[in-house]
Amino acid sequence: MGLKLESVVPWGRSLAEYIDMFSLSPADLQRQILDCAGGPASFNAEMTDRGYSVISCDPVYQFSVSEIEQRIQATYAPIVEGVRANCDRYVWQAIQSPDQLGEIRLRAMRRFLADFPMGLRSGRYVVDPLPTLSFCPGQFDLALCGHLLFTYSDQLSADFHLSAIQELCRVANEVRVFPILDISGEASPILPIVLEKLPQQGYQLEIKPVPYEFQRGGNQLLRILRKLN
Numbered sequence: 768m769g770l771k772l773e774s775v776v777p778w779g780r781s782l783a784e785y786i787d788m789f790s791l792s793p794a795d796l797q798r799q800i801l802d803c804a805g806g807p808a809s810f811n812a813e814m815t816d817r818g819y820s821v822i823s824c825d826p827v828y829q830f831s832v833s834e835i836e837q838r839i840q841a842t843y844a845p846i847v848e849g850v851r852a853n854c855d856r857y858v859w860q861a862i863q864s865p866d867q868l869g870e871i872r873l874r875a876m877r878r879f880l881a882d883f884p885m886g887l888r889s890g891r892y893v894v895d896p897l898p899t900l901s902f903c904p905g906q907f908d909l910a911l912c913g914h915l916l917f918t919y920s921d922q923l924s925a926d927f928h929l930s931a932i933q934e935l936c937r938v939a940n941e942v943r944v945f946p947i948l949d950i951s952g953e954a955s956p957i958l959p960i961v962l963e964k965l966p967q968q969g970y971q972l973e974i975k976p977v978p979y980e981f982q983r984g985g986n987q988l989l990r991i992l993r994k995l996n
């Protein structure tokens with residue numbers, strides 16, 4: 768796989784943030800969940816600890832704990848400084864400062880690092896990049912994809928987004944994507960294309976408010992239901 772360690776910028780969120788970002792109900796937590804582009808989030812580790820079922824996939828899982836840890840150390844300060852320089856783009860409520868943001872993210876990423884070797888061995892972390900996944904049709908009840916699609920609208924084409932969402936819908940009965948803004952907090956130019964094209968192919972799409980807003984205006988998810996054959 769062509770991913771270079773120098774291009775990896777690890778940044779992961781916690782279970783509490785996932786619950787709000789994806790509006791996960793207690794019943795949702797009981798479902799078979801795929802966390803696509805899970806990266807160094809602690810969602811899988813924390814869910815597994817509570818007895819729930821999550822598989823995370825991400826190309827970054829091809830690297831070792833020490834390689835990912837090294838990238839966290841190299842990129843952590845520049846990311847926090849980047850947020851500080853653009854602090855008006857964020858809502859400082861639940862998270863009150865760039866330094867607190869850094870602490871929360873580091874805690875989540877350390878939780879991930881502690882779980883990664885065991886989770887890799889047991890198949891909870893899978894090296895699998897969109898737009899083609901190795902999972903079986905309908906293997907999951909729910910697929911989550913956080914901070915990849917729409918976030919990187921400047922790097923990932925509309926065709927990539929369409930193929931990626933179709934693939935997530937192949938492996939899961941329901942897909943939730945958060946956020947639907949790009950990385951600068953602007954409306955994604957790809958969202959209207961997705962909203963136009965996928966219903967033409969029989970998918971059901973819905974934009975829903977969520978009880979999470981860190982990127983200013985980033986308080987909505989896109990829910991997609993698999994077309995019925």
Ligand SMILES: C[S@@+](CC[C@H](N)C(=O)[O-])C[C@H]1O[C@@H](n2cnc3c(N)ncnc32)[C@H](O)[C@@H]1O
Nearest residue numbers: 779780804805806808825827896897913914915
């Ligand atoms: C900003 S992180 C988000 C981590 C986590 N979902 C969260 O919200 O905290 C974005 C992740 O997308 C992953 N990624 C990049 N290209 C991908 C692809 N083609 N398929 C799946 N994941 C990819 C990166 O490796 C990175 O871990």
